Amino acid sequence: MTGLHYQPVWRQLPYLLGGAAETVMLTVMAFAGGLALAIAIAIARREAANPLRKAAAGYVIFFTNTPQLSQIFAIFYCLPLLGLTFSPFLSVLLGMTLNAGAYMADIVGTEIASTPVLYHEAAATLGLGWRHTYRHIILPRALTRATRGLENHFLLMLLGSSMASIFGVEELTGRAYNIIALTFRSIEVISVVAVLYVVLSLVAAVVFARLWRLA
Amino acid sequence: MSFSHYDATLILRALAMTITLSVAGAVTGTAIGTALALLRFSTHALLRPLRLLVMLYVGLVRRIPFLIVLYGVFFATGMAGIDISPPLVALAAISLIGGAYISQIVYNGLCNVDTTQIEAAETTNLRRGTILRHVILPAALPGIVPPVLGYLVLFVKDTALASQIGVIELNQAGIILTNRGLPTYRIFVLVLCLYFLVSFPLTTLSRKMEKKLAASAT
Amino acid sequence: MPHLQLEHVVASHGGTDILRGTSLSIERGEIVSLIGPSGSGKSTTLRAAIGLMPVSSGRITVEGHALDANDPESLRRIRAGMAMVFQHFGLFDHMSVLANLMLAPVKAQGRNRMEARDEALSLLRTLDLEGIGDRRPTRLSGGQKQRVAIARALMLRPRTLLLDEPTSALDPGRLGIVLDLYRHLAARGTTIIQVSHNMEAVAAVSDRIVLMEAGRVAAMACGPHAADANEAVTRFMRHDVKA
Ligand SMILES: Nc1ncnc2c1ncn2[C@@H]1O[C@H](COP(=O)(O)OP(=O)(O)O)[C@@H](O)[C@H]1O
Ligand SMILES: [Mg+2]
Numbered sequence: 001m002t003g004l005h006y007q008p009v010w011r012q013l014p015y016l017l018g019g020a021a022e023t024v025m026l027t028v029m030a031f032a033g034g035l036a037l038a039i040a041i042a043i044a045r046r047e048a049a050n051p052l053r054k055a056a057a058g059y060v061i062f063f064t065n066t067p068q069l070s071q072i073f074a075i076f077y078c079l080p081l082l083g084l085t086f087s088p089f090l091s092v093l094l095g096m097t098l099n100a101g102a103y104m105a106d107i108v109g110t111e112i113a114s115t116p117v118l119y120h121e122a123a124a125t126l127g128l129g130w131r132h133t134y135r136h137i138i139l140p141r142a143l144t145r146a147t148r149g150l151e152n153h154f155l156l157m158l159l160g161s162s163m164a165s166i167f168g169v170e171e172l173t174g175r176a177y178n179i180i181a182l183t184f185r186s187i188e189v190i191s192v193v194a195v196l197y198v199v200l201s202l203v204a205a206v207v208f209a210r211l212w213r214l215a
Numbered sequence: 216m217s218f219s220h221y222d223a224t225l226i227l228r229a230l231a232m233t234i235t236l237s238v239a240g241a242v243t244g245t246a247i248g249t250a251l252a253l254l255r256f257s258t259h260a261l262l263r264p265l266r267l268l269v270m271l272y273v274g275l276v277r278r279i280p281f282l283i284v285l286y287g288v289f290f291a292t293g294m295a296g297i298d299i300s301p302p303l304v305a306l307a308a309i310s311l312i313g314g315a316y317i318s319q320i321v322y323n324g325l326c327n328v329d330t331t332q333i334e335a336a337e338t339t340n341l342r343r344g345t346i347l348r349h350v351i352l353p354a355a356l357p358g359i360v361p362p363v364l365g366y367l368v369l370f371v372k373d374t375a376l377a378s379q380i381g382v383i384e385l386n387q388a389g390i391i392l393t394n395r396g397l398p399t400y401r402i403f404v405l406v407l408c409l410y411f412l413v414s415f416p417l418t419t420l421s422r423k424m425e426k427k428l429a430a431s432a433t
Numbered sequence: 434m435p436h437l438q439l440e441h442v443v444a445s446h447g448g449t450d451i452l453r454g455t456s457l458s459i460e461r462g463e464i465v466s467l468i469g470p471s472g473s474g475k476s477t478t479l480r481a482a483i484g485l486m487p488v489s490s491g492r493i494t495v496e497g498h499a500l501d502a503n504d505p506e507s508l509r510r511i512r513a514g515m516a517m518v519f520q521h522f523g524l525f526d527h528m529s530v531l532a533n534l535m536l537a538p539v540k541a542q543g544r545n546r547m548e549a550r551d552e553a554l555s556l557l558r559t560l561d562l563e564g565i566g567d568r569r570p571t572r573l574s575g576g577q578k579q580r581v582a583i584a585r586a587l588m589l590r591p592r593t594l595l596l597d598e599p600t601s602a603l604d605p606g607r608l609g610i611v612l613d614l615y616r617h618l619a620a621r622g623t624t625i626i627q628v629s630h631n632m633e634a635v636a637a638v639s640d641r642i643v644l645m646e647a648g649r650v651a652a653m654a655c656g657p658h659a660a661d662a663n664e665a666v667t668r669f670m671r672h673d674v675k676a
Binding site: 116118119121122124125126127128129132136137140141144 | 509
Binding site: 073078162193194 | 275279280281283284286287290291293294371374375376378379385386390399400406407414415
């Protein structure tokens with residue numbers, strides 16, 4: 001062993017931090033889109049008429065039982081066949097969003113299902129239609145109760161976003177790979193990047209704690 | 216170009232690799248995780264430094280992407296001149312990560328056991344090891360098994376990342392066949408279906424088990 | 434035409450009949466109290482009257498319209514003139530008291546926010562709940578929750594008010610306030626049906642007392658001294674300290 005040399009890595013730190021920003025952006029966008037999708041799917045799974053309801057249920061089962069990596073590969077290879085060309089970033093964002101939508105539909109759906117019968121009855125006698133009942137009663141309650149699970153999933157997504165590098169997105173892991181190719185300081189780069197991920201996830205946990213206190 | 220005998224063999228061997236990695240990872244991950252949790256749950260004063268080490272390990276590793284751990288093990292073994300095959304590198308990485316996650320689950324389960332039960336056992340002068348084996352573990356198991364199963368189901372899908380260090384598992388087989396010019400979408404539909412066939416029964420099983428344990432707990 | 438009418442209503446839960454031919458006819462502006470032993474079907478009668486409980490035979494009409502729990506459009510139309518206070522309140526715990534009160538008037542009835550807010554504040558004042566508008570229901574006492582639930586129902590300006598044990602958690606002072614409010618509403622044409630175990634309250638406000646037993650109307654007492662007008666009713670009221 002020739003010993004560890006961190007000098008070349010420190011010089012690239014700003015570049016890595018840029019990658020970290022990209023990682024955060026990718027995760028936050030996929031999380032936001034995934035949450036919106038999850039809410040729609042969770043509602044469809046309970047309320048929609050049959051073909052749509054079954055489709056929503058099938059969607060969740062399919063996406064939670066296959067690897068995200070293969071899903072993104074499928075998107076990456078198949079979209080061009082439909083005449084669509086997405087940038088790597090957009091392809092990965094789409095894949096992560098679809099995947100997150102399925103997992104979070106489960107998380108949100110469990111809480112929706114736990115709505116007390118009395119809430120449904122009270123809403124009905126108040127003359128609230130199903131839209132208002134969902135918008136003002138069922139969803140706010142379900143989402144507040146789902147915060148733990150959603151936060152956990154966000155952290156999993158933050159770590160999972162490293163697979164974007166495989167498709168050429170230059171987020172934190174992608175840039176780590178670039179620096180390794182340049183400097184051959186693989187262990188040094190990987191260890192620094194590991195620390196950066198730990199920091200990102202701790203910061204995310206703190207931000208979430210703040211958010212929940214605000215809400 | 217059409218699907219040859221050779222291609223079919225490739226896919227099947229890749230499927231076997233995915234299953235092998237998942238099963239082996241489940242075994243080592245559960246073993247490591249349980250050992251670490253028991254260590255962390257111990258009360259012996261001499262083990263204190265070890266407990267802190269375990270806590271640090273569990274706290275950190277669960278905040279590092281699997282891909283980074285995989286690369287880390289890959290480069291570290293390479294640099295140390297240890298000559299091990301890519302599947303073993305993947306297994307090592309899976310065990311490192313799985314051990315951390317599972318140890319957290321097991322530890323939470325142990326902590327959730329009603330303390331009055333433990334105190335009652337302690338007043339009878341039973342040894343700590345005996346209490347652990349006959350009181351705490353049986354009481355904790357219903358809270359541990361379902362989430363561990365749930366986690367292992369997640370892990371089947373994470374083995375797809377092993378493709379990145381050259382392990383020919385399902386996802387990698389899909390890429391190889393695609394690069395050979397076979398129709399992309401068909402290959403990936405096949406790959407996704409095969410993953411589904413492995414994962415779905417496990418998901419169903421863990422859900423059923425969870426329900427059964429929840430029912431028997433009340 | 435009676436304001437609310439149940440004719441031979443049969444309703445069941447999981448195969449057992451809970452209402453077994455309940456008949457009841459109530460005039461506009463009447464205050465009717467349902468009394469009877471626990472499990473005799475009082476709550477179920479109210480739930481059937483607002484379409485929360487489907488009816489297997491018989492007929493329910495509200496203001497001349499037949500109620501069909503399986504027809505959402507008819508339900509919506511009929512419920513527009515009704516409100517219910519639940520035994521366990523059913524307040525939405527994730528919203529403030531004021532939000533609970535304003536939700537339906539603003540979202541379902543399309544009323545102006547500020548106007549609804551003023552009305553909510555004035556109702557809270559009437560019910561001796563001044564200053565709790567910003568609190569969550571979880572932070573209230575039982576008696577406060579009960580009055581908030583009453584206020585929420587009154588915000589709908591219902592022509593028919595169904596109350597399931599609406600005074601069980603009130604102290605005598607607040608009970609007086611609530612009973613005065615009932616009389617005031619009834620005098621202005623609101624039809625009120627309450628289930629109650631509080632016999633003083635029943636005697637004080639009822640135009641009619643209906644005794645239920647085993648899913649049927651067993652006896653009925655009317656008039657200004659309803660509590661003494663029927664032997665079976667009087668007997669039940671004397672002896673049923675708790676049911
Ligand atoms: N959701 C339900 N499932 C099964 N049985 C019910 C349900 N609700 C009420 N019942 C039964 O119906 C009967 C009448 O109930 P209820 O109308 O609440 O009586 P009351 O209000 O007079 O005490 C009781 O025997 C009760 O056990
Ligand atoms: Mg009742």
